[in-house]
Amino acid sequence: MTYDPLVSPNWLAENLAQAVVLDAPYFLPPDPERSRAEYLEAHIPGAQLFEIDEIASTTNGLPHMLPDPDTFAGGMARLGIDGSTPVVVYDRSANHFSAPRVWMTLRLYGISQVYVLNGGLQAWTEAGHAVANGEEEPRPVAPRKWTLDAASVIDGQSLRDEIEQQGPVILDARSQDRFDGRAPEPRAGLQSGHMRGATCVPFTSLTQPDGSFATPRSCTTCSATRQKRHQ
Structure with missing residues (x-):
């Protein structure tokens, strides 16, 4: 099932x-x-x-x-x-x-x-x-x-090593302004901007107007991300 x-x-x-x-x-x-x-x-x-x-x-x-x-x-x-x-x-x-x-x-x-x-x-x-x-x-x-399930979690150093090898697809779920560094981080001491190689997929783009999750067919952001991954 x-x-x-x-x-x-x-x-x-x-x-x-x-x-x-x-x-x-x-x-x-x-x-x-x-x-x-x-x-x-x-x-x-x-x-x-x-x-x-x-x-x-x-x-x-x-x-x-x-x-x-x-x-x-x-x-x-x-x-x-x-x-x-x-x-x-x-x-x-x-x-x-x-x-x-x-x-x-x-x-x-x-x-x-x-x-x-x-x-x-x-x-x-x-x-x-x-x-x-x-x-x-x-x-x-x-x-x-x-x-x-530690195998499903990655720490900062391991992710840095993966980035150097251009291995993973990295999705950043914050807003585009935070991703671009135009908006300040709401938590003190955290840098603005994003990881090298990351793609911005704001979590707000994954829901429909009524607040329910978008379906794969209706999620335009997901479609764009899939296209970028296969380019």
């Missing part, structure tokens, strides 16, 4: 009792108080707040890097995730700004049943489904051991 990482609001409504739902907002510059306030104001019933900067590396020195196994295990236990039930991640942006990052983190630690809610919270409410407010009762589970 083909794995589809996206689920619809109606699918989630039908399976809400059997899934762990994660509300995963993020802002640049980081604003955890705003994230929590928006979650408390409205979220999918039963959803737990996933705080990206809390379930992250504490030793890397860079912001919101992949968590180490112990940090990940603690976060999953608090959120009620043990790998036995589906996990659905959403955010409330217009372009899936942060939910796919959480999806990838969980996939890298071996959680196979993890999905992104197509269209996010907006699609959920527009489909006529109810929202809740305030805190949700936590449903923690016993911690378990998780193993990072």
Whole structure:
């Protein structure tokens, strides 16, 4: 069976009792108080707040890097995730700004049943489904051991070596202005511009006007990238 990482609001409504739902907002510059306030104001019933900067590396020195196994295990236990039930991640942006990052983190630690809610919270409410407010009762589970799929992750030095060999296709998902160095970086201390050889594919170009992900046929940016790769 083909794995589809996206689920619809109606699918989630039908399976809400059997899934762990994660509300995963993020802002640049980081604003955890705003994230929590928006979650408390409205979220999918039963959803737990996933705080990206809390379930992250504490030793890397860079912001919101992949968590180490112990940090990940603690976060999953608090959120009620043990790998036995589906996990659905959403955010409330217009372009899936942060939910796919959480999806990838969980996939890298071996959680196979993890999905992104197509269209996010907006699609959920527009489909006529109810929202809740305030805190949700936590449903923690016993911690378990998780193993990072390190082979699917590359560090800075390794990527630099690959670039020297002109090996990988590098996609930069930031805006064109940040890619070109015309807009300042929202995180202090980071240089403007982009990696040598990278192609700009802004994440905002990968969604449709209603906030759902673009299909391969409708994604003009994807088509342009494929053409460039084969030139």
